[in-house]
Amino acid sequence: MQLVVGRIGRPHGLRGDVTVDVRTDDPERRFAPGAVLSTDPASAGPLVVASRRWHSGILLVRFEGVDDRNGAEELRGTTLVIDSADVPPSDDPDEFYDHQLIGLTVVTPGGERAGEVTDVLHHGQDLLVIRRGGREVYVPFVKALVPEIDLEKGTLLVDGPAGLLDPDQIA
Structure with a gap:
């Protein structure tokens, strides 16, 4: 089963950064540089996180191979997913995914x-x-x-x- 961890929004700047609507409780781990994310539609990925930073409460991510605003615009609306098997079980019996x-x-x-x-x-x-x-x-x-x-x-x-x-x- 695939789990949605984010959705790519509009480009930010000229160097390929995109805004990401975060849908995970662990964005620091899911969007760490080097993290590989599958996509929906699958033809857009997989995408490898090159860098990430927070700007005014919005996560900005740059993916490897996306070096300009046009490339970033092509990713707009893409859903970022991971496999549920990659999510470790919680140690807290009252915590659920x-x-x-x-x-x-x-x-x-x-x-x-x-x-x-x-x-x-x-x-x-x-x-x-x-x-x-x-x-x-x-x-x-x-x-x-x-x-x-x-x-x-x-x-x-x-x-x-x-x-x-x-x-x-x-x-």
Whole structure:
């Protein structure tokens, strides 16, 4: 399985730097000089990081062989990916990678199937996107609401207030 670690944005400057929309919790490692990243579309890569730096909170990356603004512009919109097998397991039993959560069956304390995790959003507070009845429900990914995750069984327990998993109810 491939994991998205970033998406190439607009060129920055004239020497081939590009902005990267970071989608990994470890950008220093994923975008270290010498790191090799696969791409989607595959025809754009693989790409080797030549250098990286932060500028006003935005990651700027230069890839080997991309030496000017035109080359950087050709990469715009390219998704940067790694193989999930290259991600070491976490030592923390309460820490999960997005790819481990996506696809889990959501259950209630009573054992009722309540949907499936389809995405994890990182907006200051991590949010689980749960597909339920053809609609999406957003649940904060906090221990108080998600007290139990069983990767072997493929389930995630959501124990929240009444209406939390009801997309038609406003709390």
